[in-house]
Amino acid sequence: MKKIRLSSLFSQLLLLIFVIAWIAPTFGLFISSLRDKDVLAISGWWTSFTTTEVNEIYRTEGKDAQVKEGDYYFIKSNLFGEDKGKEIFRFGVTSKNIDEYQVGESALFKDGTEITVLENGDYIWKSQEEFKKKKGKRVFVSAKSPPSFTLDNYKEVLFKEGLGQAFLNTFAVALPSTLIPLIICSFFAYALTWMKFYGRDILLATIIASLVVPLQMSLIPILTIYNDFGALFGVAAKSYPGIWMAHTGFGLASTTFLLWNFLKSLPQEMMEAAKVDGATHYDTFIKIVVPLSIPAFASIFILQFLWVWNDLLVGLVFLDKHPSEIILTAKLKELLGSRGENWEILTTGAFVSMTVPLFIFFSLQRYFIRGLVAGSIKG
Template sequence: MRRGGPWAAHLAVAVFVLLWTLPLLGLVVTSLRDRDQIAASGWWTAFSGVTLTRTFRTPPGGEGAQPGGRYALAGNALEGGGRVEAFGIDARRPAAFHPGAVADLGKGATLTVQADGAYSLTAPHGLAAPQGQRIFLTATVGPSPTLQNYADVLAATGIARSLLNSAIVAVPSTLFPVGLAVFAAYALAWMPFAGRRLVLAAVLGLMAVPLQVALIPLLKVHNAAGQALGLDPKGFVGVWLAHTGFGLPLAIYLIRNAMAALPREVIDSARLDGASDLAILTRIVLPLAAPAIAGFAVFQFIWTWNDLLVALVFLGPQGDRLVLTGRLLNLVGTHGGQWDILAASACVSVAVPVAVFLAFQRLLVRGLLSGVAD
């Protein structure tokens, strides 16, 4: 009897789950941080204090009280809270003074910044710089999650329309191959006809056709047919047919395997009772093969939702038909160095596929494990 086998398997599974989960956790945490914190430290430090260097400018000169004829100005340079580690008045020496020290601004003016961010500025008559005194702060701030990144992404031009376009593409592109594959899979599994194995071999061969190889020839055929029938060459019908064509071989293969694994006695008994093939399919086979069908549907929906290549080829880069992945790609080009916007955009993009996966997780697992090829 072997010992430690199950523990080793559980440990390996835990390691793989951790490796898959950490990047997603890092993406979510990054999307909830502000730009300064992202630039200062990694996402794993988001749950503890982060040391940042910030610049604060006091109100313009002349707005302070003048008790006894001397200009005085007070306030707090850390509006969001935190602790000042050092401060400075020169960009070349941003941490020249400790909290509580008195910095000489020249011409009798002084500046003091306390550890809690409270500052006090005094001068004989007023600030020499009418735009206010600039203060450089080195401060440790605690976790400060924000939803502003998501607000900026969702408020971007065209995001709502692109979300709708992705749904218009993904839902029919999932239903069409599933509906067609159910009938083809039943025929290959339970309807004897000449050349059945050759058809199954052809289905397996089509699964190996690369998407990039067939995309341009398919587009030419689509454009020619669209001109002959008077259809919009950049309409949603083209992208639906493309996703259906590329997803159909895998759908037929998976669903056929699940149907072929059903007990033959059940099918034969239904036929002896006079049930037609359509009745057997709808009343017996479909309920038993539902996990396999749902499993493929989840995969197909996630694939079509995250697709960019097929959508760009058949729909083009028009703003009114641009899918979410294309819109976020444009947003990345506009905000290339803003990791807060990029992380929030990525989370918005994966939110729907993750929700679908979690909702149909059990059916997906059962579907993957159902059926064995003949």
């Protein structure tokens, strides 16, 4: 008995290690997308849950902010610009001694002016003479920064970086690229299963073979066709209908195969009964096969939709990179090149691109898994 418990404890521990290793990367990305961009650049995301001590440099305001009270000139403001919830505990006025003073104490600059910094960043800078310089002076602070999260990065990425538009574009690519194959393949699979015609077996074998043909084999010829077509009719070679058809082509074999596999399992008697009753193939298809196939349609829809949504290669080759056509993955890749060090943009952008797949994943996981398993057991 004791041995079993020990082994169960070991299993739990091992599984826990796997789970942590698998979730940590995504979790870190998500947390980072919610952090202030300045903090994100200098500290690891795992420090964001605890109060951290940071050393920072701020600049006071210049002469424009001064007021005269009695014999003295004052500049009163806040180092952070506004109260950010940070707590200053020490500060300094020279780079040699950045934590010389306690908060609340008065520090002397070299020119004899005097500054007092308070815990929340408020400061009073006092001078006997009028302030002359437009630029303020540097103040070094050691502050405790409590955990804080913000949605600023999302606003920036969606509206300024153009990811909002790319998001819509991706929908405009993914929905037809999923629905068109589903429509034409369901008729195709029906014919392969229930209609007798010459060459059916060869067609089926072609589908099986096409399942594994790498899409790289198609890129160059299709691109040539599109370019010729565009030149011939004076339209753009890269367009939404173009990419829909490309995705339809690349998803056709797997969609047909999965549907064929499903339709095969429907009882033959039912089809024959419908035929005896005088139903045409089209009636049988619409009134019997489609309603019965809804769960299979759901699984295939999800698989193909996620495939298209997550695709990069087809989008790069068959769509332009200007804002009205670029898809999320291509945009993200572009940001990786141009904003490689701006982790607030990258993490947030990546998370935006993941929202739809994650939503589908968590709400329709059952169908997703069913599709994958159905596709694999046979394929």
